[in-house]
Amino acid sequence: MRSDAGCRHDHRYQGMTKTSSSSTLASPRFQPIGFTPTAEQTDIQTNSARYLIAMANAGAAKTTTLALRIAESIKRGVSPDHMVALTFSSEAARVLKKRLVEIGVDDKLARRVRCTTFDEFARQALREHEAYDTPFLPSFEAVAPHVRVAVSEVRRHNAERRSPRELWLPEHNAQIADFLKIARQMKAQQVSPELDEDDTVAARA
DSSP states (O other): OEEETTEEEOSSOOSOEEEOSSOBOSSOSOOOSSSOOOHHHHHHHHBOOSSOEEEOOTTSOHHHHHHHHHHHHHHTTOOGGGOEEEESSHHHHHHHHHHHHHTTOOHHHHHHSEEEEHHHHHHHHHHHHHSSOOOOOOSHHHHHHHHHHHHHHHHHHHTTTSOTTTTOOOOSHHHHHHHHHHHHHHHHTTOOOOOOTTOOHHHHO
């Protein structure tokens, strides 16, 4: 057990659902410090699947379980320089890197794991490919002009292939704010953007 922001937090698995089609490795090579992982955590830690989804409520030790999986990969010879862990917030990225050290990963190795946010990772990728720093847009109002340019480009390139209904995109700030919010929800839920005849983006999200 450990104290985290005044709350008791158990490192162990607490009701996590794992989705995978691959068998697990024989036995874990990384043994964490201070606690014994549950069978479910060990299964996730050692699973050889290329894609693995662990679904659980807040406080179910997903961060610790991810740290175990990263630590196991390092122990099996994967360079931490080749690892990327993406989170939704800078705080979550910081906590993940801290958790790696807490469970026994050498601090120097933990520092080499690239823990960052989706936004910052995208900015870094654009910086590498576009050769300039992408500006941070702090509000929907700041994003709106760029969305309008994108809308015009989408319409221009798809005018002959798409119906007017399919090409409807927001133009006013309030519509853009709603559109981006829905798009973010769809991404988080991995919802397909393809719409049925009577479907709407809002309903799909």
